[in-house]
Amino acid sequence: MEQLRSRALGEGWRKLVVDGVAVTPVSLRRGPALKVVAGPRTETVPREEWPVRLDALLASARNVHLLAPDGDVHARRTKKGKWLVSRGKASSASPGAAAHDRERQRLLPADHPLFRATKISRDKERQLQHYVELLRALPLWQRDVIRVVDAGCGKAYMSLALVAYGRELGTRVELVGLDTNPQVIETVRGIAEQLGYDEARFEATAIEDYESDGPIDLLVSLHACDTATDEAIAAGVRLGADSIVVAPCCHHELAAQIAGQKDALLRHGLLLGRQADLVTDALRAAALEMLGYRVDVIEFVSAEHTAKNVMLRAQHAPSARRADRAMAEYVELRDRWQVEPSIERLLGDRLPVSQNR
Numbered sequence: 001m002e003q004l005r006s007r008a009l010g011e012g013w014r015k016l017v018v019d020g021v022a023v024t025p026v027s028l029r030r031g032p033a034l035k036v037v038a039g040p041r042t043e044t045v046p047r048e049e050w051p052v053r054l055d056a057l058l059a060s061a062r063n064v065h066l067l068a069p070d071g072d073v074h075a076r077r078t079k080k081g082k083w084l085v086s087r088g089k090a091s092s093a094s095p096g097a098a099a100h101d102r103e104r105q106r107l108l109p110a111d112h113p114l115f116r117a118t119k120i121s122r123d124k125e126r127q128l129q130h131y132v133e134l135l136r137a138l139p140l141w142q143r144d145v146i147r148v149v150d151a152g153c154g155k156a157y158m159s160l161a162l163v164a165y166g167r168e169l170g171t172r173v174e175l176v177g178l179d180t181n182p183q184v185i186e187t188v189r190g191i192a193e194q195l196g197y198d199e200a201r202f203e204a205t206a207i208e209d210y211e212s213d214g215p216i217d218l219l220v221s222l223h224a225c226d227t228a229t230d231e232a233i234a235a236g237v238r239l240g241a242d243s244i245v246v247a248p249c250c251h252h253e254l255a256a257q258i259a260g261q262k263d264a265l266l267r268h269g270l271l272l273g274r275q276a277d278l279v280t281d282a283l284r285a286a287a288l289e290m291l292g293y294r295v296d297v298i299e300f301v302s303a304e305h306t307a308k309n310v311m312l313r314a315q316h317a318p319s320a321r322r323a324d325r326a327m328a329e330y331v332e333l334r335d336r337w338q339v340e341p342s343i344e345r346l347l348g349d350r351l352p353v354s355q356n357r
């Protein structure tokens with residue numbers, strides 16, 4: 001820990017995060033200084049006052065991250081007061097002060113090693129920054145640790161970006177990625193290892209079979225196939241997630257169930273498919289509302305990238321009025337379309353309107 005303190009007193013690092021307080025070296029006309037951002041407050045500390053200020057910050061600190069081009073240092077104080085210090089690869093090669101303004105535009109710096117390790121395209125990189133932006137709105141990031149489950153994680157680019165963003169903020173994102181495909185799990189384990197993300201682990205399992213050893217903070221699921229999104233939502237509820245964020249993929253289930261009903265809206269396959277998508281996602285949103293979540297239905301990525309661009313972003317914030325309204329709407333919609341959605345089967349007893357109770 002003394003070594004970390006000495007480094008923070010010296011030069012050559014780009015960011016220090018102490019329990020969510022972010023410090024960046026800056027060059028001012030009157031000389032070098034440090035910009036200290038604590039929640040909504042920003043302050044500039046002259047270099048000569050930095051040692052006293054640093055010691056005050058460290059005195060009661062629990063999590064400290066120092067990000068530097070030659071390697072990051074992470075320190076966590078245990079309940080018994082012992083510091084556990086680990087070193088990782090540099091999360092950016094940018095020198096601090098010079099990149100300061102440019103980096104403010106993006107949540108992760110353009111040269112973040114995540115982009116190299118995952119070999120994603122510029123397009124995907126923009127989607128990833130946008131994704132972090134959408135999840136930044138969740139009221140989780142002030143916590144020291146966030147427990148995240150990614151259901152149907154694939155190569156987990158987006159969740160790894162949450163780990164990276166957590167490191168920028170000083171929040172430890174403990175990620176568990178789940179996927180039935182063992183090859184994909186092998187690949188993503190390799191990527192996480194290459195990045196030195198020891199807070200991320202991956203399991204080859206079906207979403208429905210996963211059990212955590214305590215409540216989780218966030219469940220995410222991006223483009224998990226067909227009813228795997230329902231499994232993901234049900235897992236989020238079952239695991240006690242405060243937030244559930246899903247971007248559904250292909251929907252086949254309800255399209256097959258309403259295919260027999262012929263009218264001008266349903267006669268053409270393309271329109272039937274779109275209608276079934278809307279009904280499926282509306283039922284999912286209403287089910288979450290019945291269970292105490294506030295749900296925003298938003299555009300995930302621009303429609304030019306993928307037609308599957310709907311995102312359900314849900315935050316647990318119980319309201320009896322909302323739950324009652326959602327229950328009435330859910331039953332009306334389900335019965336009007338005469339469908340039996342998987343979300344209802346999977347939530348079973350938890351859902352007050354379930355016919356599978």
Ligand SMILES: C[S@@+](CC[C@H](N)C(=O)[O-])C[C@H]1O[C@@H](n2cnc3c(N)ncnc32)[C@H](O)[C@@H]1O
Pocket residue numbers: 151152153154155156157178179180181184205206207208221222223224225228231249
């Ligand atoms: C289209 S990919 C999306 C991957 C990743 N979430 C992304 O957005 O890049 C869907 C992934 O979900 C996985 N999957 C589908 N059904 C699943 C289930 N029931 N349990 C776990 N994984 C599942 C597939 O193996 C596949 O890797």
